[in-house]
Amino acid sequence: MSKGAEAGAGVVARRGRPARYSQDDLVAVVAQVFLERGYDATSMADLARASGLTKSTFYHHVSGKEQLLRLAVSRALDALDGVFEEEARLDDSPVHRLERVLRRTTEVLLAELPYVTLLLRLRGNTEVEREALERRRSVDARLAQLVQDARAAGQIRSDLEPRLVTRLLFGMVNSLVEWYRPDGSGASGVGHGSRDDEIVHAVVELALDGLHARRG
Amino acid sequence: MSKGAEAGAGVVARRGRPARYSQDDLVAVVAQVFLERGYDATSMADLARASGLTKSTFYHHVSGKEQLLRLAVSRALDALDGVFEEEARLDDSPVHRLERVLRRTTEVLLAELPYVTLLLRLRGNTEVEREALERRRSVDARLAQLVQDARAAGQIRSDLEPRLVTRLLFGMVNSLVEWYRPDGSGASGVGHGSRDDEIVHAVVELALDGLHARRG
DNA sequence: AAATCAATACCGAACGTTCGTTCGACAATA
DNA sequence: TATTGTCGAACGAACGTTCGGTATTGATTT
Numbered sequence: 405m406s407k408g409a410e411a412g413a414g415v416v417a418r419r420g421r422p423a424r425y426s427q428d429d430l431v432a433v434v435a436q437v438f439l440e441r442g443y444d445a446t447s448m449a450d451l452a453r454a455s456g457l458t459k460s461t462f463y464h465h466v467s468g469k470e471q472l473l474r475l476a477v478s479r480a481l482d483a484l485d486g487v488f489e490e491e492a493r494l495d496d497s498p499v500h501r502l503e504r505v506l507r508r509t510t511e512v513l514l515a516e517l518p519y520v521t522l523l524l525r526l527r528g529n530t531e532v533e534r535e536a537l538e539r540r541r542s543v544d545a546r547l548a549q550l551v552q553d554a555r556a557a558g559q560i561r562s563d564l565e566p567r568l569v570t571r572l573l574f575g576m577v578n579s580l581v582e583w584y585r586p587d588g589s590g591a592s593g594v595g596h597g598s599r600d601d602e603i604v605h606a607v608v609e610l611a612l613d614g615l616h617a618r619r620g
Numbered sequence: 621m622s623k624g625a626e627a628g629a630g631v632v633a634r635r636g637r638p639a640r641y642s643q644d645d646l647v648a649v650v651a652q653v654f655l656e657r658g659y660d661a662t663s664m665a666d667l668a669r670a671s672g673l674t675k676s677t678f679y680h681h682v683s684g685k686e687q688l689l690r691l692a693v694s695r696a697l698d699a700l701d702g703v704f705e706e707e708a709r710l711d712d713s714p715v716h717r718l719e720r721v722l723r724r725t726t727e728v729l730l731a732e733l734p735y736v737t738l739l740l741r742l743r744g745n746t747e748v749e750r751e752a753l754e755r756r757r758s759v760d761a762r763l764a765q766l767v768q769d770a771r772a773a774g775q776i777r778s779d780l781e782p783r784l785v786t787r788l789l790f791g792m793v794n795s796l797v798e799w800y801r802p803d804g805s806g807a808s809g810v811g812h813g814s815r816d817d818e819i820v821h822a823v824v825e826l827a828l829d830g831l832h833a834r835r836g
Numbered sequence: 837a838a839a840t841c842a843a844t845a846c847c848g849a850a851c852g853t854t855c856g857t858t859c860g861a862c863a864a865t866a
Numbered sequence: 867t868a869t870t871g872t873c874g875a876a877c878g879a880a881c882g883t884t885c886g887g888t889a890t891t892g893a894t895t896t
């Protein structure tokens with residue numbers, strides 16, 4: 405991400421044959437296939453077929469498999485960074501900040517599902533993956549800080565270790581990528597009936613108040 | 621693979637050179653490598669090297685990459701099935717059953733980490749994977765039933781959809797595989813300071829009572 | 837006790853396939 | 867004519883797997 409020159413919004417060919425596919429469109433298609441088959445198990449032939457192109461034509465539009473992964477996970481990381489940028493502009497009590505970040509992060513995850521899914525599945529096998537994982541760790545760290553602040557302010561329970569709580573909370577949020585499919589009929593056959601806002605509400609409620617029936 | 625005659629429990633050589641590696645030992649090594657590099661990204665050469673064997677010798681002891689995955693995820697599924705078998709022998713109120721299954725499932729996950737991790741990462745690309753996913757779905761279904769029962773008994777809150785709650789709860793538990801490493805210094809550089817019982821306690825507490833500071 | 841045998845552990849080399857990627861040529865447009 | 871989209875064919879590398887042969891052992895036979 406040192407040079408961000410390649411990804412304007414819609415790179416349109418100014419001469420020659422009109423471009424049928426923008427870079428972003430292709431990344432969207434690619435991410436979807438990665439999401440279904442897994443990155444390693446997806447071949448360039450798979451990606452080309454899903455884009456309606458031959459392998460060689462596909463290579464005319466993209467620079468390679470690893471760069472495609474890079475573009476996709478960068479989309480997720482940019483969106484997640486955005487959550488904390490919004491948050492920095494607001495002033496609120498620690499627990500309310502935590503709740504809002506929890507809510508917004510969940511919303512971003514649902515909105516950018518394929519990209520976030522790819523990000524969460526990285527194993528750090530290549531340099532591209534390791535760079536992305538480093539950016540992801542910085543997101544985690546900012547979240548852990550929010551938990552710490554809320555705890556220092558006495559607004560959340562203090563009998564559980566903050567780092568552990570942070571991991572469990574965002575583990576719950578991130579687990580959405582395992583079954584949520586934006587379309588009503590999931591391709592993996594899982595399927596669900598939850599609307600986005602219902603999911604976001606359940607996440608925040610469960611995280612803060614737990615599952616027990618309230619006394620009163 | 622049409623003939624599955626080769627795999628008894630502990631096939632011990634009755635003659636000739638003593639076997640230095642049992643099937644289970646090899647599966648343990650293999651699962652660890654799968655866990656670190658990811659199944660697809662792991663080559664048979666990687667597995668042989670981790671076992672201290674050449675590729676061809678390694679093939680003398682195992683039947684192939686896919687069968688290794690099968691053995692590994694079966695270990696996880698057997699352990700998870702065991703949790704529900706124990707549970708069936710006990711009689712208790714629904715919410716206590718749910719709490720104990722939550723606790724035992726977390727314990728099993730920590731104890732059988734590499735195997736459960738592999739199970740959770742399956743994408744269903746091959747027949748072996750699809751069979752394992754089907755067994756996994758039956759585990760999920762039994763868990764969902766427990767949530768339903770506790771809700772019907774009025775012991776957990778009824779304002780959240782049971783299927784959604786089930787998924788979020790076990791999403792939180794399953795997310796442990798993303799960072800937990802049994803050894804103090806994780807190979808992925810994550811590292812943590814939590815003991816197993818502390819983690820189990822936090823999971824159950826967070827799930828049932830939530831993060832909010834208790835009033836009183 | 838020595839020789840023999842069957843079974844197993846082990847290895848280097850190679851197989852056929854699939855992978856990501858490149859290349860040269862042709863078609864279409866400005 | 868310059869530029870871009872498209873394509874078939876091929877590249878070297880890496881993959882999972884197989885094979886022929888050798889080394890080492892325990893049991894059996896002499």
